[in-house]
Structure formats: structure tokens, C-alpha cells
Amino acid sequence: MTATLEHTNFTVRDPKATAAWMRDVFGWKTRWEGAAIAGGYTVHVGSTHTYLALYAPENPRPAGESSYDTVGGLNHVGVLVDDLDATEAKVRAAGFKPHNHADYEPGRRFYFDDDNGIEFEVVAYD
Structure with a gap:
């Protein structure tokens, strides 16, 4: 069996707002939402088998560098x-x-x- 990407987790400012535009643009569904284990809030949005986990910590900070210039950057x-x-x-x-x-x-x-x-x-x- 070939492996399938199941989900990816992003830090965002407002998971509910991000999930809303993703539902409108891509036709995805909210699969789950609630308090995150380490604090903050998470919304899972996607299809039946794959999704994006949209996480907002209690005190989010904006990224300071281009991801294309950072090893491990998205x-x-x-x-x-x-x-x-x-x-x-x-x-x-x-x-x-x-x-x-x-x-x-x-x-x-x-x-x-x-x-x-x-x-x-x-x-x-x-």
C-alpha cells in the first residue's frame, strides 16, 4: 500500500475564519473543532480522508522570514x-x-x- 498524506497542521491567526474561506473556495467541510491540547484552538477542515489542521495558539506571533529561505519552511x-x-x-x-x-x-x-x-x-x- 502506498502512503497517503492524511493531514498537515498550520498555525493561523483565526482558525474559524480560515476554515470558512477554505469551505467557500475549495468546498471542504469542517471535520472537527475545539480546544487544542497545548492551549489555543484548532479547526480541522478538508475531505473525508484528508484535512488541514488550523491551529491558533493563545498568543500567536507572525513569521519573520521567507519560508523559501528557511530550512524546514512551508x-x-x-x-x-x-x-x-x-x-x-x-x-x-x-x-x-x-x-x-x-x-x-x-x-x-x-x-x-x-x-x-x-x-x-x-x-x-x-
């Missing part, structure tokens, strides 16, 4: 969609600005940064 999150143009419209409606559009094998894509400074790559395989 550079971007790739999300596969069926309809790239419709998803881009939803990204814009959520208040984010798409950039770096590209069309190369194996598909078309664009990027956007959310309000937490997390970069997303949205890709569709035609």
Missing part, C-alpha cells in the same frame, strides 16, 4: 481542483489576489497568499 500548499477558472473566481471573491499563472505539464495553475501569509498553489490537470 513554501506552499498545492490544491488540486476540477475547474481552475471557477476556483480562481472564488479566490478573488474571498479577497485574495491570484498571481503567477502558468500552463505547463502536467496542468494549469496559479498561486495566491492567504491572510496568514500561507501561499497556495491551485492546479487543474486538463
Whole structure:
């Protein structure tokens, strides 16, 4: 059996607000939410088998460096969609600005940064 990525955990300012735009843009569902073990609050948003854990500590601090320059940094999150143009419209409606559009094998894509400074790559395989 091949391993499957089950979840990834991000620190965000407001897990409920982040989960809300992800539900609107990507069609995901909130799977669970509640108090985090070490304090703070967590929302799990995604599909039946995979999700993002959105965690906010009691006293969050913004990142100070580019993740691309930091060993172990999160550079971007790739999300596969069926309809790239419709998803881009939803990204814009959520208040984010798409950039770096590209069309190369194996598909078309664009990027956007959310309000937490997390970069997303949205890709569709035609």
C-alpha cells in the first residue's frame, strides 16, 4: 500500500475564519473543532480522508522570514481542483489576489497568499 498524506497542521491567526474561506473556495467541510491540547484552538477542515489542521495558539506571533529561505519552511500548499477558472473566481471573491499563472505539464495553475501569509498553489490537470 502506498502512503497517503492524511493531514498537515498550520498555525493561523483565526482558525474559524480560515476554515470558512477554505469551505467557500475549495468546498471542504469542517471535520472537527475545539480546544487544542497545548492551549489555543484548532479547526480541522478538508475531505473525508484528508484535512488541514488550523491551529491558533493563545498568543500567536507572525513569521519573520521567507519560508523559501528557511530550512524546514512551508513554501506552499498545492490544491488540486476540477475547474481552475471557477476556483480562481472564488479566490478573488474571498479577497485574495491570484498571481503567477502558468500552463505547463502536467496542468494549469496559479498561486495566491492567504491572510496568514500561507501561499497556495491551485492546479487543474486538463
